[in-house]
Amino acid sequence: DVVMTQSPLSLPVTLGQPASISCRSSQGLVHSNGNTYLNWFHQRPGQSPRRLIYKVSNRDSGVPDRFSGSGSGTDFTLKISRVEAEDVGVYYCMQGTHWPWTFGQGTKVEIK
């Protein structure tokens, strides 16, 4: 199975400051159809996960533009340009290129 490794696992941030989460895969994530299926999810405490970004850099509807995704091959990044209080929780990367689909361990974002 493809192993997804996130860093850091804990990220204390100051309100209004940027934040960045790294996700690395044990295999390249370019699908045979040319797409790269690297997705990001956010889970607030006590809530279900919510998809933020799909195929590396496509924001889901309703996701603020302060969230952006980038990367290629095996190395991907989720960036928050200016952290807001509602951004706390755990962020997961997930790959959908290789079966079975797998998640990273999660990065917990909290306000300093």
Add this chain to the structure above:
Amino acid sequence: EVQLVESGGGLVQPGGSLRLSCAASGFTFSDNYMDWVRQAPGKGLEWVGRIENKASSYTTEYAASVKGRFTISRDDSKNSLYLQMNSLKIEDTAVYYCAKDGGSSGWFDWGQGTLVTVSS
């Protein structure tokens, strides 16, 4: 609006069985693949399995950790998804989420989850 409502969770002894249900509304259930994803207490997310639609012969896929013990089924006439869990282990303790499959882009629509606790 898509709604997914899980039910059937509870406390079960190791080696026991439990059946989870997911009631779907707000979309054409029969057209869609559906998945189960779980989350052990304080842990990360784990994909459990998927059932495809009638056009794809209701094909199922499972994570290695549950293959042979869990069975996913659906009743399109009732807009319902099921997860039959047999030979339960302590490590199956988790919140189980029903999710509308978005293909390789993951899941946009999730239920609220139902907690399964396997303990003696």
